[in-house]
Amino acid sequence: MLRILSRPATRLVERWLPDPFIFVLILTLVAAIAAIVSEGSSxxxxxxxxxxxxxELLEFSMQMLLVLVTGFILASSPPVRRILASIAGLASGPGSAIILVSLVSLAASWLNWGFGLVVGAIFAKELARQIRVDYRLLVAAAYSGFVIWHGGLSGSIPLTIATEGHFTSDQIGVIPTSQTIFSVWNLAIVIALVIAVPLVNRLMLPLEHEQVLVDPALLKDVGDTPHPVSAMTPAERLEHSSVLTWLIGIPGLVWLGLYIIGGGGINLNVVNFLFLFAGMVCHGTPRNLLNALDEGVRGGAGIVIQFPFYAGIMAIMTQSGLAASLSEWFVSISTTETLPFWSFISAGIVNIFVPSGGGQWAVQAPVMLPAAEALGADISRVAMAVAWGDAWTNLLQPFWALPMLGIAGLRARDIMGFCVVQLLITGIIIGTLLYLL
Incomplete structure (x- = not known):
């Protein structure tokens, strides 16, 4: 049934979903028109x-570009390539390859969302080198694991409200992660998705004659450059010397270890720091590192050009009051029992226009928290419902797929048909469990 359902979804998306840059331009116009009609903005x-x-997202844009580039640098190094190839060897056929990439992506995204995006894409490419399987679905399966990130260790909303002095601390105090990320009901949602997402991806596997395969030779990553046999100039000796990378790379990893031992938290900068300095050590020489950099940066064009437009949309949504009005409407139809569910739905809609967990919480918290207090609803559940809604519609919003698509060498329309099916299934699972548990 899911294979049959995925066919029209894939055809529809391939025909009608434009390039992500066109998508963001259309979203800009939609947000502007909605603000004029509903908020009376001039x-x-x-x-x-x-x-x-x-x-406003320049810093974040650079962070995301570095997620792609530094992640590619590390994942394309010989030690990591050998590890990924070994894990990929566990797959015995197309079906097991789809399940394996789904599980790896889910686990990596639960640990850290940036790590999950990069590892999922690199691992999908490695599997495609070894197994003849529909490459579109393979990358879509890797991206579908991203749906779990906001219920995991790097979830920005639960980590924000667990931090002393956060912007709503005067209203709700500090809510520990034991009541959000590690609560029984949140872990139940995580477990349900870990079971359902790989299964749904497997059931969408097209018949053999319908699969879109890729030549493994086209997926070959940049290789390390061997030391020239002929005499080298002093400059070439520096480029091919491992001394410099070890003298800088090892202290970088030492600092990171001291930072974590000292209680430092895991954030996007820390992940990028790890990827970069581990990549330096694993590549061995500056020349090998630069070769990987040249290859990895090619996929970052979408991030560079599109993220400023999303920052503009976020400004329209927040400053016009459109995002708050949308949230208030869902609150108006909620009860104590249904507020988490409607918070989830409203967050999913807002996320299409404001694809940033932290930014979305800043918009919705002033609406959702007073509603939770007035209705006597569990604030931790409402906060996590917003978090899950933010993660859920990433399956439809190509914003977060850009790093993975850049690494995999695909377009958004290649994978989004499969992601739409996952959107429907995961939405039912998350929404139902938020209501029942």
Whole structure:
């Protein structure tokens, strides 16, 4: 049934889903028109909001570009390639390959969302080198594991409200992760998704004559450059010497170890730091590192050009009051029992326009928290419902798929048909468990 369902979904998306850059331009117009109609914002005011927020994600854009580049550097190093090849060898056929990449992506995304995006893409490429399987579904399966990230260790909303002095601490205090990430009901959602996501991906596997295969030769990563046999210039000796990378790479890893031992938290900068310095050590020489850098940076064009436009959309949604109005409407139809469910749905819709967990919480918290207090609902459940809604519609929003697509060499329309099916299934699972548990 799921294979049959995925066929029209894939055809529809391949025909009608434009390039992610066109998608963000359309979203900009939709957000602007909605703000004019529902909030009474003037076109001039909207242009001012849009322009003032356009560059607000510059730091985050650079972080995301580095997630792609440093992750590629590490994953393309000889030691990591051998590890991934060994794990990929566990797959005995197309079906087991789909299940394996789903599980690896789910586990990596639960640990850290940036790590999950990179590892999932690299592992999908490694599996495609060894197994003849539909490459679109393989990459879609890797991306579908990302749906779990906001219920995991790097979830920005649960980590925010567990931090002393967070922006709503005067209202709700500090809520420990034992009541959010590690609560029984949240772990139940995680376990349900770990079971369902690989199974759904496996059941969507097209028949053999319908599969889109890829030539393994096209997936070959940049290789390490052997030391030239002929005499080298002093500059070439420096490029091919492991001394420099070890003298800088090892102290970098030592600092990271001391940081973590000292109680430092895992964030995007720490992940990028790990990828970069571990990649330096694993590649051995500056020349090998630079070869991997040249290869990895090619997939980052979408991030560079699109993230500023999403920052502009976020400014329109937040400054016009459109995001708050949308949240307030869902609150108005909620009861004590249904508020987590409707918080999940509203967050899923807002996430299409504001694809940032932290930014979305800043928009929705002023609406959801007073509603939870007035209705007597569990604040930790409402907060996690917003978190799950933010993660859920990433299956439809190509914003977060850009790093993975850059590594895999695919377009958004190649994988989103399969992701739409996962969107429906995971939405039912998460929404039902948020209501029942």
């Amino acid at each position: 076109p001039v005011a909207l242009v001012e909001m849009w322009g003032s927020g356009f560059w």
